[in-house]
Amino acid sequence: MNDDQLLRYSRHILLPEIGIEGQQRLLDAHALLIGAGGLGSPAALYLASAGVGTLTICDGDAVDLTNLQRQIVHREAAIGTNKADSARATLHALNPGITIHALAERVAGQKLQALVATADVVLDGSDNFATRHAVNRACVRLAKPLISGAAVRFDGQVAVFDLRLPDSACYACLFPESGESEDVRCAVMGVFAPLTGIVGSIQAAEALKLIAGAGETLSGRLLLLDALAMQVRTIKLRKDPACPVCRAVTRSAEC
Numbered sequence: 001m002n003d004d005q006l007l008r009y010s011r012h013i014l015l016p017e018i019g020i021e022g023q024q025r026l027l028d029a030h031a032l033l034i035g036a037g038g039l040g041s042p043a044a045l046y047l048a049s050a051g052v053g054t055l056t057i058c059d060g061d062a063v064d065l066t067n068l069q070r071q072i073v074h075r076e077a078a079i080g081t082n083k084a085d086s087a088r089a090t091l092h093a094l095n096p097g098i099t100i101h102a103l104a105e106r107v108a109g110q111k112l113q114a115l116v117a118t119a120d121v122v123l124d125g126s127d128n129f130a131t132r133h134a135v136n137r138a139c140v141r142l143a144k145p146l147i148s149g150a151a152v153r154f155d156g157q158v159a160v161f162d163l164r165l166p167d168s169a170c171y172a173c174l175f176p177e178s179g180e181s182e183d184v185r186c187a188v189m190g191v192f193a194p195l196t197g198i199v200g201s202i203q204a205a206e207a208l209k210l211i212a213g214a215g216e217t218l219s220g221r222l223l224l225l226d227a228l229a230m231q232v233r234t235i236k237l238r239k240d241p242a243c244p245v246c247r248a249v250t251r252s253a254e255c
């Protein structure tokens with residue numbers, strides 16, 4: 001770290017749980033963000049400000065006026081431009097010392113696999129189950145930690161699936177791909193602006209702790225937030241031995 005970095009990140013370095021070593025781990029890390037919307041906005045802002053050295057942000061959508069109520073990485077002048085590009089511009093202005101890759105597409109298939117393979121941690125802030133399950137499958141296959149967030153109306157959820165651990169549950173253990181779950185879109189249901197900020201910020205906190213090796217993450221727990229009553233609770237998550245996504249991987253590893 002040079003003098004500028006020592007000063008910029010001094011309030012992290014002062015924390016014994018992070019220190020110079022933890023901050024260096026952040027600078028050396030690569031975080032993959034799926035979605036630059038309500039959750040990806042605060043998550044990306046904190047990962048960039050905190051000095052995660054490489055960020056890759058994927059989003060195929062364009063910034064719309066209705067996004068600005070909560071998607072705080074975007075500015076009014078960015079309306080009509082791609083969200084990943086818009087996020088990169090804001091994040092670069094905040095911290096020009098980090099590398100930011102913007103992918104103006106909804107990544108899937110081999111490209112998603114290749115991106116997950118290069119990441120130290122994956123943050124899912126996408127708005128649909130097809131993407132969530134595709135990201136989960138890639139993280140299971142490549143044994144990467146997945147930090148999943150969701151927010152609609154006044155209800156938020158965060159879970160950490162530390163898929164480096166053999167007994168970790170995966171997203172599909174919790175929400176089976178064959179389940180009846182339907183996409184609940186903010187465009188139809190509405191969403192409380194700061195709820196997305198709270199959930200995305202918790203995702204960033206978990207990512208930073210996980211990279212720096214500080215404290216205990218939400219791994220193995222699901223955090224549920226009711227922002228209307230401002231009640232938070234966590235429930236234990238267990239690996240589903242019948243889960244078709246992570247069971248297959250465990251079996252192939254045993255063979």
Ligand SMILES: [Zn+2]
Nearest residue numbers: 170173243246
């Ligand atoms: Zn599973």
